[in-house]
Amino acid sequence: MGSKNISITEDAYERLKAHKREGESFTDVIVRLTEDERDIMSGFGAWSGTDKGDHARKAREQLNAEFEDGR
The missing domain is CATH 1.20.5 (Single alpha-helices involved in coiled-coils or other helix-helix interfaces)
Known part of the structure; x- marks a missing residue:
């Protein structure tokens, strides 16, 4: 799997870091937070x-x- 570098603000970094669990990479955090994008109106x-x-x-x-x- 390849990789990409992205630039984010300090605030965005701190927010992402706050969601990071022990043993998780930032990639893991991003995938976990974005894997279940449901239509909120569907229910x-x-x-x-x-x-x-x-x-x-x-x-x-x-x-x-x-x-x-x-x-």
């Missing part, structure tokens, strides 16, 4: 009773109505 609506965002829509409508009424 929305997955719970029963949340089909098509119905609960969220109703809650938003209720909050908007209460805000408009000054409650």
Whole structure:
């Protein structure tokens, strides 16, 4: 496997270093922190009773109505 040199700020280095576990290389840290990039929206609506965002829509409508009424 080849390697690349990158430049990062001192702040970025300190942040990366803070995530480093005993025995890990910086490559290991970067791979671990970036290996599971999931779509945060993929789970929305997955719970029963949340089909098509119905609960969220109703809650938003209720909050908007209460805000408009000054409650």
